[in-house]
Amino acid sequence: MRTHPFEPCISKTTRKLLVGTLPPEGVTFYFSNSHNTRLWDILNAITIESKYVGKGGNNLSDDRKKEVLNNLKVGISDIIYSYERDHYDSVKDKHIQPKAYNDLLQLAADNDINELLFVYQSAYKWFVHSLEKVEPVRLRKLKLKYAIGPQQEIMFRDKAINCILLPSPLNRGTKGQTLAFKLEFYKKYILGI
Secondary structure, three states: OEEOOOOOEOOOOOOEEEEEOOOOOOOOOOOOOOOOEOHHHHHHHHHOOOOOOOOOHHHOOHHHHHHHHHHHOEEEEEOEEEEEEOOOOOOOHHHEEEEEEOOHHHHHHHOOOOEEEEOOHHHHHHHHHHOOOOOOOOHHHOOOOOOOEEEEEEEEOOEEEEEEEOOOOEOOOOOOOOHHHHHHHHHHHHHOO
16 A cells, blocks of 8 residues: 655645646656646646646646645645556556545645646546545545535535536537636636636
């Protein structure tokens, strides 16, 4: 069994938390493994107020990525805390056997975070499952599919925490979800405009 390689990336100004699943083995920071993962391109475009999503964001230094997060008052974490993989060289969520989930509601409450922004359907499914306080399961056992956009408000320790599923930041995705669409969607929920 392995433990997630990174601590949640949160600063004193963090008010929203981007949530993924689990990084591939051997990367140095969240969402840094592939040019097909466009999260850093989208976040960088929001930071520099560009109307277009550039390329190469995954190659930004870890310090620059943290700067981008701080500028947007956004943190980053994953739902999986400990795990096993069928193939440790795989990047696919279907090969993950979660052993323990991160307690995202506690993390949000402890850090004055009011929104959890899920960047993958699988992250949101595992989060919803984590609320049941049962043994973690493989993704294939979680049958429900969720629509992007407003999902639910959860009350935790007298605090309302909004949970929202964003479009996947991958190059591939749902029909009609272009990078321009994703940029506007992320801008709406990160900046609140």
